[in-house]
Amino acid sequence: xxxxxxxxxxxxxxxxxxxxxxxxxxxxxxxxxxxxxxxxxxxxxxxxxxxxxxxxxxxxxxxxxxxxxxxxxxxxxxxxxxxxxxxxxxxxxxxxxxxxxxxxxxxxxxxxxxxxxxxxxxxxxxxxxxxxxxxxxxxxxxxxxxxxxxxxxxxxxxxxxxxxxxxxxxxxxxxxxxxxxxxxxxxxxxxxxxxxxxxxxxxxxxxxxxxxxxxxxxxxxxxxxxxxxxxxxxxxxxxxxxxxxxxxxxxxxxxxxxxxxxxxxxxxxxxxxxxxxxxxxxxxxxxxxxxxxxxxxxxxxxxxxxxxxxxxxxxxxxxxxxxxxxxxxxxxxxxxxxxxxxxxxxxxxxxxxxxxxxxxxxxxxxxxxxxxxxxxxxxxxxxxxxxxxxxxxxxxxxxxxxxxxxxxxxxxxxxxxxxxxxxxxxxxxxxxxxxxxxxxxxxxxxxxxxxxxxxxxxxxxxxxxxxxxxxxxxxx
Ligand code: NAD
Numbered sequence: 001x002x003x004x005x006x007x008x009x010x011x012x013x014x015x016x017x018x019x020x021x022x023x024x025x026x027x028x029x030x031x032x033x034x035x036x037x038x039x040x041x042x043x044x045x046x047x048x049x050x051x052x053x054x055x056x057x058x059x060x061x062x063x064x065x066x067x068x069x070x071x072x073x074x075x076x077x078x079x080x081x082x083x084x085x086x087x088x089x090x091x092x093x094x095x096x097x098x099x100x101x102x103x104x105x106x107x108x109x110x111x112x113x114x115x116x117x118x119x120x121x122x123x124x125x126x127x128x129x130x131x132x133x134x135x136x137x138x139x140x141x142x143x144x145x146x147x148x149x150x151x152x153x154x155x156x157x158x159x160x161x162x163x164x165x166x167x168x169x170x171x172x173x174x175x176x177x178x179x180x181x182x183x184x185x186x187x188x189x190x191x192x193x194x195x196x197x198x199x200x201x202x203x204x205x206x207x208x209x210x211x212x213x214x215x216x217x218x219x220x221x222x223x224x225x226x227x228x229x230x231x232x233x234x235x236x237x238x239x240x241x242x243x244x245x246x247x248x249x250x251x252x253x254x255x256x257x258x259x260x261x262x263x264x265x266x267x268x269x270x271x272x273x274x275x276x277x278x279x280x281x282x283x284x285x286x287x288x289x290x291x292x293x294x295x296x297x298x299x300x301x302x303x304x305x306x307x308x309x310x311x312x313x314x315x316x317x318x319x320x321x322x323x324x325x326x327x328x329x330x331x332x333x334x335x336x337x338x339x340x341x342x343x344x345x346x347x348x349x350x351x352x353x354x355x356x357x358x359x360x361x362x363x364x365x366x367x368x369x370x371x372x373x374x375x376x377x378x379x380x381x382x383x384x385x386x387x388x389x390x391x392x393x394x395x396x397x398x399x400x401x402x403x404x405x406x407x408x409x410x411x412x413x414x415x416x417x418x419x420x421x422x423x424x425x426x427x428x429x430x431x432x433x434x435x436x437x438x439x440x441x442x443x444x445x446x447x448x449x450x451x452x453x454x455x456x457x458x459x460x461x462x463x464x465x466x467x468x469x470x471x472x473x474x475x476x
Contacts, residue, residue, distance in 0.1 A: 001030035001083075003184040005039055005204065008046035009197025014039060018204070020181055023089030023355065024312050024322050030087070032180050035203040040172075040213045043201035047143045047170040048219050050198030055140045055168045057196065059114050062166055066110035068193035073186070074103045080154060080185055085313045087179045088153050089322040089355070090276050092314055102158040102186075105438040108455045109162035116167060116459060123469060133470045138463035140168035141243065142221040145214040147207070147235070149227040150324050151279045153179035156247075157186055159438070160224045161200060163458035165190075171200045172220065174211050176227075178324055180204050207231060215239050222462055226281075229375070229447050236450075245451035245461050247443055249375040250403035252282050252433035253396035255418060256289040256297060257389055257409035264430070265408045266300035272432030273381035274308055274359040277323050282404045282434045285376055287383050288392035294385045298363065301383070302348050305359045320379060322355035329357040332378030336360060339371045349379070367398060375401070389414060393421045402445030404433040425452070 001020075004011040014033030022029050035043070054062075073080065077099045084095035118137035123129030146160035157175060164171045175183035187202045203210055215223055215235050225235050226247040236244050254272070256265050272284035289297050313321035323329045333352045339362060340346060349360030357379055365372050365382040372382055386392045396405055406428035407418040419427050425444045428435045436442055443452035451461045 001181055001184075003030055003032045003181055003204075005033055005035055005043070006184075006187045006191075006200070006202035007039065007043045008049070008201065009191065012039070018177065020087055020178075022086045023324060024314075030181050032204045034205045035210050037209075037213060040203050040210055043172045043203045044143065044214070044217050044219055046198040046201050047172050050170045050196055051140070051142050053196050054165075054170050054199050057168060059116065062168060063110040063113040065190070065193045065195050066106050066113060066162060066165060069189050069195075070103045070106035070110065072189040072192055073099065073106065076185070076189070080182060082314075083182050083185060084153060084179075087181050088150060089313050089324060091318050091321050092316060093319065094276055095313070098152060098155050101438055102155045105155060105158045105455060106162050108439045109166040112163070112455050112459055113166035115456075116463065118465075121467070131472055133472055134468065136465050136467045138167070138460075139466045141462050141464055142169060143219055144169050144171045144462055145217075145220040145223045146171055146173045147211050147214065147223065147225045147227065148173070148175050148183070150176035150178040151276065151281070153182040154186060155438070156226050157183050159226075159453050159455075159458065161186070161190070163453075163455050164224075164462050165195070165199065166455065167459045167462045169222075169462055170198060172214050173200060173202050174205065174207075174214060175202075177204065177206060212238065218242075224458070224462070232449065243461060245443075245453070245458070246449040247281070247453060248403075248447065248449040249377065250281055250401045250433070250444065250448050251285045251373070251375050251399050252403065253286040253288060253399070253405050254284050254432065255389070255392045255396050255405070255407040256287065256293065257407065257411060257414050258290055258293055259410045260293075260408035261410075262293060262297050262300055266297060266304045268432045269301060269381065270304035270308065270359070271319075272434045274305065274320050274379045275434075277320055277357065278379040278381075279323060279377055280434055282436070283377070284381055284432050284434065286372055286396065287381060288386050288396050289383070290386055290388065290392065294383065298347065298383055301361055305348050305361055308359055310356060310358055320356075320359055323357060323378060324355075326355040328378065329355045332357050332376060332380060335370050335376060335378075336362070336380060339365060339369045342369055344369060344371065344382075347383075367395065373399070389417075393418055397422050400447040403443070403448040404428060404435075406431060406433045406435070
């Protein structure tokens with residue numbers, strides 16, 4: 001696939017090309033032009049020029065474009081899923097699910113586009129407001145700079161583009177350099193659906209050059225970033241006076257109470273820790289369970305883990321494919337080897353072949369090991385035995401992160417105890433932390449980020465509140 005830059009409604013080539021590979025075989029599947037500083041400037045200028053056009057586009061028309069994009073995407077499900085499987089190395093079954101979710105997110109955005117309102121403010125609640133009529137409304141923020149990671153090359157792009165368009169904004173998008181081809185398809189579908197020229201502009205290239213130029217440009221009024229904590233920190237320090245949403249990493253914990261259904265826990269945790277090789281921001285990384293149930297849980301989790309098929313993501317039976325790059329698989333291998341040399345035990349897994357790292361379950365770990373304290377972002381999960389439910393909650397919360405956590409229990413009091421004790425943006429009960437419906441508020445506390453996504457919540461972050469105060473009785 002020969003992809004291009006999309007600027008002001010035109011597809012443009014560039015002289016410098018990057019090769020995009022099949023992450024399982026290494027074979028070249030496409031070429032992508034690297035944007036020069038002048039091309040990034042042209043993309044921002046095109047977004048700036050289209051901003052008033054988008055702000056004036058009626059809500060029903062924005063809704064129609066979003067719905068049409070959803071329909072075009074849906075009718076190309078298999079082609080896009082294949083592209084995700086190839087460029088991201090994601091198992092085809094999960095690639096198809098990603099397309100389905102993106103169709104839902106676009107559809108929800110088309111509905112939300114019609115609900116962006118405001119409210120009347122009773123200004124006369126204070127003496128200063130007597131004789132005034134007040135109301136506020138949400139106005140488009142202008143240009144949204146969207147910077148996305150490799151792991152959900154379609155749905156996480158949709159989570160930025162769809163609310164931005166629903167709110168009447170324009171966008172400059174820079175997808176991850178490892179997985180840009182899916183974003184190209186999405187932009188083609190938006191254009192086919194009738195999006196005005198310049199409303200979405202697509203540039204490719206590295207974060208520190210192309211991404212940074214978008215982040216620092218004062219015409220860009222909002223940065224919506226999903227990626228690592230380190231890059232998030234860099235972005236917020238350089239963005240200047242603009243709104244910033246950061247969707248960062250996590251070390252997702254699962255707390256298993258004594259009364260939990262351990263078959264369910266083992267089955268769901270094997271899925272939650274290893275699907276897409278753990279390269280998911282809410283991948284299950286730490287499992288806390290009391291002594292009384294640990295041995296049984298361990299046996300069941302090992303069995304479930306060993307039943308997963310590892311291999312080529314295009315194989316319908318495979319659920320664990322390669323990591324995004326061999327260097328990433330080596331990083332995970334080193335992290336596990338370090339833990340083992342510090343006393344951890346590998347219960348299953350621990351092998352690597354090229355970019356593939358086998359689903360790995362550890363025990364005998366402690367909170368000072370990187371496999372527990374840092375985001376592993378790979379197919380490794382740790383089992384941690386505790387003395388009590390309270391200790392499980394305390395250890396689960398002892399992290400710098402705070403995206404999503406989960407608890408398995410049938411006891412309503414324990415459930416509410418966990419909800420109160422865990423400082424996470426999302427608490428999931430009787431399901432893994434990776435649960436996400438695309439319209440729910442989603443985002444992290446602490447070092448996991450700032451702001452929320454989930455279409456309605458992203459629209460709030462991508463609009464400014466405008467207050468209107470009208471003095472009455474001045475016309476006579
Ligand atoms: P990354 O931070 O390396 O890259 C993300 C994007 O940022 C890429 O497009 C990259 O080119 C760009 N970038 C890099 N340096 C930049 C800079 N200086 N200025 C501007 N842009 C820059 O992340 P990744 O490896 O692609 O993704 C993995 C990370 O993303 C993990 O930490 C994961 O937890 C996180 N993630 C979070 C969520 C969430 O919703 N919270 C979802 C998916 C992934």
